Structure formats: C-alpha cells, structure tokens
Amino acid sequence: MATKDPAPSWLAAQRREREWQRLLARLRDAPGHLPSTVRRAVFDNAEVPADLAPFVDTVVRCAHRLTDGDVAALVRAGYSEDEIFEAIIVAAAGAADRRLQAARRTMAEA
Amino acid sequence: MRLRILDRGHDLPTRLTFAVARRMARAEVPEVIKVAAYRHRYFGTPFHVLVQDLMRGPSSWTVGERELFAAFTSSRNQCQFCTTAHQAFAAFCTSDDLVAAALVAPAAAPVRPQVAAVLTFLDTLAGPSERITADDVLAVRAAGVDDLALEEAVRISTLFHVINRVMDAAGAGPLEGRSLDLARRIVMGAGYQLPPTIRWLSRGH
Numbered sequence: 001m002a003t004k005d006p007a008p009s010w011l012a013a014q015r016r017e018r019e020w021q022r023l024l025a026r027l028r029d030a031p032g033h034l035p036s037t038v039r040r041a042v043f044d045n046a047e048v049p050a051d052l053a054p055f056v057d058t059v060v061r062c063a064h065r066l067t068d069g070d071v072a073a074l075v076r077a078g079y080s081e082d083e084i085f086e087a088i089i090v091a092a093a094g095a096a097d098r099r100l101q102a103a104r105r106t107m108a109e110a
Numbered sequence: 111m112r113l114r115i116l117d118r119g120h121d122l123p124t125r126l127t128f129a130v131a132r133r134m135a136r137a138e139v140p141e142v143i144k145v146a147a148y149r150h151r152y153f154g155t156p157f158h159v160l161v162q163d164l165m166r167g168p169s170s171w172t173v174g175e176r177e178l179f180a181a182f183t184s185s186r187n188q189c190q191f192c193t194t195a196h197q198a199f200a201a202f203c204t205s206d207d208l209v210a211a212a213l214v215a216p217a218a219a220p221v222r223p224q225v226a227a228v229l230t231f232l233d234t235l236a237g238p239s240e241r242i243t244a245d246d247v248l249a250v251r252a253a254g255v256d257d258l259a260l261e262e263a264v265r266i267s268t269l270f271h272v273i274n275r276v277m278d279a280a281g282a283g284p285l286e287g288r289s290l291d292l293a294r295r296i297v298m299g300a301g302y303q304l305p306p307t308i309r310w311l312s313r314g315h
Binding site for chain 2: 009010012013016019020022023026027030031032059060061062063064066068071081082084085086088089091092093095096097098099100102103104106107109110
C-alpha cells in the first residue's frame with residue numbers, strides 16, 4: 001500500500017469533530033425546504049411526522065431496500081423533491097453520527 | 111435517479127461542467143457527483159471537504175487502507191454504488207484479491223493486523239444497534255492501534271454511513287464501465303472535491 005502520511009495530532013481530531021458538527025448544524029438548521037424542526041426530528045429518527053416516518057426509518061436502517069414506490073408515495077403525500085432530498089441527507093447523517101458518537105464515548109470510557 | 115432534481119435540477123454552471131465532462135470522458139457523470147452538485151452548498155461541498163481531508167489528508171492509514179475502510183463500510187451497508195467505486199479505488203492501491211478477501215472475511219484478510227482489527231470494529235459498528243462495547247475497543251488497542259488512529263478510521267466509516275444511505279435512497283446502481291473509469295481517474299488523480307467550476311460558479315443553496 002502507498003506510504004502513509006504523518007499521523008494527525010489530538011488537535012487535528014478536535015478540528016475534525018468541530019467541522020463534522022458544523023456540517024450537521026447546517027443540515028439541520030440552514031435555510032431549506034423542510035422546516036428545521038422536522039429536520040431535527042428526522043436527524044434523531046424520533047417524532048418524525050407520520051407520513052414521513054417509515055421512509056426515514058428505512059433510510060436509517062436499510063436504505064438499500066428503498067424502492068421507486070417509496071419515493072413516489074412521499075410525492076403523492078405532498079412532499080416536494082427538495083424536501084425528500086433534505087430528509088434523505090439528514091436521516092443518513094443522523095444514523096452516521098449516532099455510530100460516531102457511540103464509538104467516541106466507548107473509547108473514552110474503555 | 112429517483113429524484114428528477116438530481117438528474118435535471120442543476121443550475122447552468124453545473125450543467126455546463128457536466129456537458130464538458132461527458133464530452134471529454136465519453137461517459138455519463140457518476141451519480142454521486144450529480145447528488146453532491148445539487149444544492150452543493152447545503153451538502154455536497156462541505157461534505158466532500160471532510161471526505162477529502164479524511165481520505166487524502168495526514169493520516170495514520172495509507173490511502174489504500176482508507177479506501178478499504180470506505181469499501182468495507184459500503185459493502186456492509188449493501189450500497190452497490192459506493193462498494194463498486196471504492197472497491198476499485200482500494201484495488202488500484204493494492205490488489206483485487208486483497209480487497210475482495212477483506213470485504214468477505216476482514217479478520218482473516220491478508221492485511222496488517224491493525225487493519226484487520228479496525229475492519230472487525232467497523233463491522234460491529236455498522237450493525238443495527240448502532241452500539242459498540244469496551245471489549246471492541248480493547249481488541250483494537252491490543253492489535254496496536256492507538257485511539258487517534260481508530261477515531262480516524264471511524265470518521266471515514268461515518269462519512270460512508272452517510273453517503274451509502276444517500277446513494278441508495280437516490281436509487282444509484284453499481285458504478286460500471288466508462289463511468290467507473292472516469293470516477294477512478296478523478297478520485298485517484300484529483301481527489302474528492304467537486305470541480306472548481308461548480309464550487310465557485312454554482313450558487314447551489
């Protein structure tokens with residue numbers, strides 16, 4: 001494998017966490033099509049509006065099983081494509097962040 | 111793709127960039143670029159700044175090892191688009207056989223023990239419980255991986271937990287043929303950031 005670069009420092013790890021949190025804040029709260037309150041619920045996969053909740057849960061748990069019909073159902077329910085785009089990204093980011101924070105917590109405690 | 115905005119909703123600078131890329135490569139623009147370029151200031155640009163930093167910046171891991179972590183997470187999430195892409199990128203740095211073996215049986219793969227230990231950790235972390243135990247961490251440390259290196263690998267995996275879900279939800283299939291060749295040339299040559307004509311000229315909010 002290619003030669004690796006010098007390992008980053010603790011400071012670099014802190015910077016990376018700040019940049020990740022800045023991205024998450026943008027996804028949840030930047031001006032968008034879904035209200036920020038809905039995006040925050042989607043991020044947590046908790047208290048998501050009933051017509052959006054099954055879709056969000058599938059993105060979180062098994063996105064590879066989603067079908068054209070799942071997206072078409074949301075469009076029929078009145079969601080715009082931009083709203084669905086935001087829901088997908090925020091749900092995915094929430095699922096990813098829960099794993100990252102679980103790993104960081106466990107590393108700190110172990 | 112399932113959302114028409116990801117095929118036809120891009121602004122003029124982005125459409126022109128795609129037209130030039132199609133003409134030069136005689137291949138369709140990889141779907142991840144279409145996703146990242148749509149409203150790129152909301153998601154695509156800041157996300158790929160993080161990807162570039164973790165996949166190509168200073169690291170405890172070689173580029174090939176980082177691509178292997180990406181391919182492994184993508185395979186674990188059953189994301190065909192990202193698995194085919196990053197399997198090819200990792201193989202470009204190592205070999206097809208090594209990467210194929212690592213995706214099937216990470217603990218027994220012909221990689222250094224530190225990489226095998228991290229792959230096993232990432233395998234557990236990708237499980238449905240979103241949980242990890244102290245024993246999982248201790249096993250990685252016992253293989254000679256310090257916590258900064260493990261956290262880096264977890265951050266790489268985290269970014270792919272995001273993009274795997276996004277690409278699957280968007281309806282992207284496996285990356286193949288000339289599009290895979292184009293993606294490999296872009297990523298192994300220039301890295302992960304969006305083309306400057308999109309970053310600088312597209313409003314993308």
